[in-house]
Structure formats: C-alpha cells, structure tokens
Amino acid sequence: MSYRVIVDSCGELTPQMKESGIFKTASLSMEVDGFHIPDDETFDQADFLKRVAASEECPKSSCPSPERYMELYKCDVDRVYAVTLSGELSGSYNSALLGEKLYKEEGGEEKIHVFNSRSASVGETLIGRKIQECEEAGMDFEQVVETVEAYIEEQHTYFVLENLDTLRKNGRLTGLKSLVGSALNIKPVMGSTPEGTICQLDKSRGMKKALAKMAEHVAKDAVKPEEKILAIAHCNCPERAEAVRKLILEKVKVKDSFIVDTAGISSMYANDGGIIVVL
Template sequence: MSYKVVIDSCGELLDEWKQDPRFESVALTLSVDGVNIIDDETFDQADFLKRVAECPECPKSACPSPERYMRAFDCEAEHVYAVTLSAELSGSYNSAVLGKNLLQEDHPDRQIHIFNSKSASVGQTLIAMKIQECEEAGLPFEQVIETVDAYIEQQHTFFVLDNLETLRKNGRLSKVKALVASALKIKPVMGSTEEGAICQLDQARGMNKALVKMAQAIVEKTADSGQKTLAISHCNCHERAILLKNALEERMPIKKIVILDTAGVSSMYANDGGVIVAV
C-alpha cells in the first residue's frame, strides 16, 4: 500500500525525508515585528533569532490554511496521515481536520487520518517515524492509526530554555521574574502534559545543571528505553545537544538517538540555546 505523511513545519524532517515524495512539510507562517516569515526550506534561523532578539514584541505564528492541507492530502497515496503540533498550542490540528473534510466532500473514499501529536518539534518527528515503521511493516490503515495513537499516549516531551525572553514577551513570565531568573541564571526544565499543554517540571541554576535535571526526568519517565528511539532538537547549540546525548547514553539504554536542528516554529518556542527532547 502506498502512503504519505504530512507534517506541519513545527516538526523537523529527517534528511532522507526531504527528497522523499511520501513526506511533505506544510509551512506555518511566523511574524516578527510586522515581517512575515514562511517556515519552509527558505527559513534562515540566524536571521530569525536576530529579529526576535531586537523586537520588543513576542513573535507569533499562523497555522496553515485548510486549503493548504487539502492540497497536501490530494495525492495518489492510498493512505494519508497528518501529524500536527499539539492542539493545545496551535490551530494547526483543526485546520488539518477541515482540510480533510473539504477533500472528502468530493472524494469520500479517501483514507486520511489526522494525528494530534500532543507534542511539538521532534515529538512530531518520532510520530512520523512510527507511521513509516507501521506502513513499511504492512499494517492495515486502521491498525496503523491504533498503533500510532498508543505511541502518542506514552510519548513524553521535555525542553530546557536558555533564554527566557519569549516567555516574558508573551506574558507567561513577568518582567520582574524574568530579570531575577536571568540574574540568578535560573533555567526552567519544561515538559508536556498528557493533553499536550506545557508545564514546568523543575529548574536549576545554570544550563548544565538544568540539562542534568532534564536527563534525570527523562530517565525516570521512560519505560523500556532500550526499545525506543529518542530525538533531540536544538536551537543554535549543537555541542549542547551532543553533551545531552552523551549524558543520556550514560544513564539509560536507548535504541537510537537522533539529533536535528530546530525549524522555524520550534526555534520560536525554544529560542536561542534551547534544547528539546522527545521519547
């Protein structure tokens, strides 16, 4: 059976997917200081981070339109799947559902399923990898959905922020708290809830200590780690991602670790120096 996986651009693509017609990234639009930036292959992370640092307002994102999703779904593949960032964080999931409904008005027999990742960034990447694994194992459409839904329910996402400016700008952290945290070099260790919202798990003084605490949280929350693939995305800090990879390999058995650069939306959430982990 032929298949296609559509991922909104918050999810990072593996290098081999970028030339594979079975995988398509649907771009969100980022807005910084009145300038719209398309989160596609033209995204310039260094320029984006510079614009964010210079702008007093919080950057914003706009999800793809239902019509854009509909075009992505309108293909020859027998099975079509979409993986969107958490419905708690964006309208991308609802837009994809509307795009599916629009296409099925004229093609009711098309097999299309939309997965709410309840995650973001490399959490979406791992879900797309699970879809690929199921399809290449020859599972029928409904069984792929069942298997991937179960995978999403047991997946965990973690991240550490080096820069708290985005949290301050969007009102999630007061100016006073941001200044105190910056002065004391306090770094929050964040994670996702079961519903896909964001919560603070811990905090530490200094980035290295925060990464250690995040590694501990990952070990504690990851059952059967030797059977799992873990993914790390980083925003402009590859060496930090390698240090975390090494720390995790020392603390737990793991089947495979993938390291990717953050794309546009993930760069907006993580900001310069941020690290995201999904497993």
C-alpha cells in the same frame, strides 16, 4: 508508494525523511516587526534569530490553513496521515481536521487520519517515523492508527530554554505558576502533560545543571526505551545537544538517537540556545 505523511513545520524532518518522498510539510509562518517569514525550505535561522534579538516585539506565528491541508490531502495514494503540533498549543490540529472535512465533502476518497502529537518539534518527527515503520511492517490503516496513537500515549517531551519569554508572551504557559526570574539564572526544566499542555518539571541554577536535571527526568520517565528512538532538537547550539545526548545515554539504553537543528517555529519558541528532547 501507497501512503503519505504530512507533518506541520514545527516537526523537523531529517534528511532521510525529506529524501523518501513520503513526507510532506504543512508550513506555518512567523512574523517579526511586520516581516513575514514562511517556515519552509527558505527559512534562514541565523537571520531569524538576528531579527528577533533586534526587535522589541514578540514574534508571532500562524498555522497552515484548512485549504493548505486540503491541497496536501490531494495525492495519488490510498492513505494519508497528518501529524500536527499539540492541539492545546496551536490551531494546526483543528485546521488539519477541517481540511479533511472539506476535502471529503468535495469527494476525496483517501483514508485520512490526523494525529494530535500532544508534543512539538522532534516529537512530531518521531511520530512521523513511527507511521513509516508501521506502514513498512505491512499494517493496515486501522492498525497503523491504533499503534501510533498508543505510541503517542507513551511519548514524553522535555525542554530547557535560555528564557521562556516567547512562550509566555504568546500565551503558551497559561495556568502555570509564576516562574522564577531569569536574574537569578534559574532555568526551569519544562515538559508536556498527557493532554499536550506545558508544565514545569523541575528547576536548577544555570543551564548545565538544568540540562542534567532534564536528563534525569528523561531516564526516569522512559517507557521501554530500548525499543525507541531518542530525538534531540537544538536551536543554534550543537555542542550542547551532543552533551545532552551523552548525559541521557549514560542513564538509559535506546534503540537509536538523532540530533537536528530547529526549523522556524521551533526556533521561535526555543530561542537561541534552547534544547528539546523527546523519548
């Protein structure tokens, strides 16, 4: 193995990615009522959601330190790639860049590139898999970087949540016009901008109709979908995720698809019942 891929813990690694030995996680952490929760293999989603539901305070998150990234860069490989949450939504990207700078100042010689996913959750997962695909195709370091950056440009992220409270209270919806109140059961269909910020794409009354609207946007925006993988993450709602996959695949043909349950940070922002789609 001559390369390593580091994905911050907002990106859910599939079982195959975990078993490969190629992928490593830079863990973020969360806090609920002063209780510290690392977003690592010890994360208990059911316990976390229970704590959030019982708390009057909004949960908060912290990104990996530059020193943590430095530790992950130190390995017996020639090339290291890091994939982080959108730089517009988290400090993880800047932390990874600073870790690279500090590591090289100490004499680190590996080639390192930090990818700003401009996405989150399974958007990061797909970018990690694209890096692996490029490496296995025999591309050199510069070719991998160029190909993956182009892939990021074409990627689209969508989500529908039961509520946007955590995103709003943690300042992740800055610049958005006021959203319709939940009392009317209006569910906004949200997405990412090319810069990696959050935008509202649509809205509908009720979750089922909102998910159908999201599927329409996925199909409309898809760029060469037959060459790409459809990824869906859900927070404690596998049946809903399967229904969304079916809706999308009725409208567009893709190379492959997979569904994962959200890890810690994605669970924190998606909340119980949230769905995230990336293509």
